[in-house]
Amino acid sequence: MNPPRAGIDYPRSVGEFQAWFRTDGDCLDFLEWLRWPTGFACPDCGHYGGWRLGDGRFMCSGCGGRTSVTAGTIFDRTRTPLTVWFTACWLFATGKDGISALSLKRTLEIGSYQTAWAMLHRLRSVLVRPGRDRLAGAVEVDETYIGGYESGLPGGRAPGKKVIVGIAVEIHEPRGIGRCRMRPLADISATSLHAFVKDHVEPGARVITDAWQGYRGLEKLGYVHDRRSQRAVRARGEDPGKLLPATHRVASLAKRWLLGTHQGSVDRAHLASYLDEFVFRFNRRRSRSRGMVFYRLLELAVAHAPVRYEGLIAAKRPRAAPPTPPSARGHPPSLERPPANRPWRAAGLSYSV
Numbered sequence: 023m024n025p026p027r028a029g030i031d032y033p034r035s036v037g038e039f040q041a042w043f044r045t046d047g048d049c050l051d052f053l054e055w056l057r058w059p060t061g062f063a064c065p066d067c068g069h070y071g072g073w074r075l076g077d078g079r080f081m082c083s084g085c086g087g088r089t090s091v092t093a094g095t096i097f098d099r100t101r102t103p104l105t106v107w108f109t110a111c112w113l114f115a116t117g118k119d120g121i122s123a124l125s126l127k128r129t130l131e132i133g134s135y136q137t138a139w140a141m142l143h144r145l146r147s148v149l150v151r152p153g154r155d156r157l158a159g160a161v162e163v164d165e166t167y168i169g170g171y172e173s174g175l176p177g178g179r180a181p182g183k184k185v186i187v188g189i190a191v192e193i194h195e196p197r198g199i200g201r202c203r204m205r206p207l208a209d210i211s212a213t214s215l216h217a218f219v220k221d222h223v224e225p226g227a228r229v230i231t232d233a234w235q236g237y238r239g240l241e242k243l244g245y246v247h248d249r250r251s252q253r254a255v256r257a258r259g260e261d262p263g264k265l266l267p268a269t270h271r272v273a274s275l276a277k278r279w280l281l282g283t284h285q286g287s288v289d290r291a292h293l294a295s296y297l298d299e300f301v302f303r304f305n306r307r308r309s310r311s312r313g314m315v316f317y318r319l320l321e322l323a324v325a326h327a328p329v330r331y332e333g334l335i336a337a338k339r340p341r342a343a344p345p346t347p348p349s350a351r352g353h354p355p356s357l358e359r360p361p362a363n364r365p366w367r368a369a370g371l372s373y374s375v
């Protein structure tokens with residue numbers, strides 16, 4: 023598949039974003055083009071071909087089934103207009119630190135905190151592509167403790183408990199950091215740590231860890247194990263904190279992001295999905311264009327099965343929003359732009375037939 027083209031397949035700037043997606047219809051057409059680039063394919067029977075019904079849905083010419091562009095995606099049965107969804111996706115994908123539910127609610131004037139919260143969680147849930155590559159080359163692996171921010175808050179909340187999180191980071195010699203992976207772990211036993219390494223690191227890679235016994239036996243799993251002893255580092259008079267500098271750096275960035283953008287309001291039940299978001303953005307930090315990241319996010323979203331609100335809150339309800347300070351409602355600046363005539367369609371016409 024050809025890489026998406028700037029200015030044709032994805033907007034290069036916020037101005038272009040606004041010019042392309044002026045109406046909910048523009049957004050729906052973009053999703054249709056992303057989902058069925060070569061024309062309608064029936065999600066029920068796999069048949070290619072069908073026709074558009076008066077209500078905008080499609081009817082399969084094979085099985086006669088009816089479906090919509092958003093059915094079976096994370097936008098399934100949404101009551102939020104697609105222009106709002108697209109703007110949320112743009113902010114999520116292009117912001118250096120993403121966006122909190124509270125900021126999203128205020129920025130897009132979304133009626134409730136819960137709606138904004140659930141939108142962001144739906145986006146987080148699509149970020150881990152099934153069958154994505156594992157890390158390769160030289161990979162530092164370590165654990166860190168995240169959480170415990172909630173104690174001392176008014177309202178008698180139970181003190182937050184820290185969660186053990188596994189971190190794997192590719193390192194480029196002599197210096198430099200590649201991609202990373204993070205996931206909460208049940209404990210720091212060999213069982214948990216070996217499973218974490220197997221899930222996230224390609225066999226044959228050089229895995230660099232500290233001397234913790236839970237990492238013993240990685241050679242038997244097909245890795246080259248580079249075990250670094252803190253004691254040896256201390257004996258050489260070096261800083262033991264520098265033993266695994268890449269994991270140390272990534273862990274502190276993740277913690278700073280959770281405390282900054284999300285003000286430490288992340289609960290245990292949802293930590294994994296926040297870490298997915300951090301990893302998604304971190305691994306695309308050198309992407310040539312933020313618009314490309316937006317495109318990748320929508321591509322994942324239309325390929326992902328629906329995520330129900332009940333599923334998101336199965337473990338825990340979102341925290342009630344802090345009170346919004348009263349403010350005068352002024353007139354927001356216009357978002358109108360001249361029409362761009364859907365360039366993703368126009369480009370296809372020039373070399374079709």
Ligand SMILES: [Zn+2]
Nearest residue numbers: 064067082085
């Ligand atoms: Zn069909």
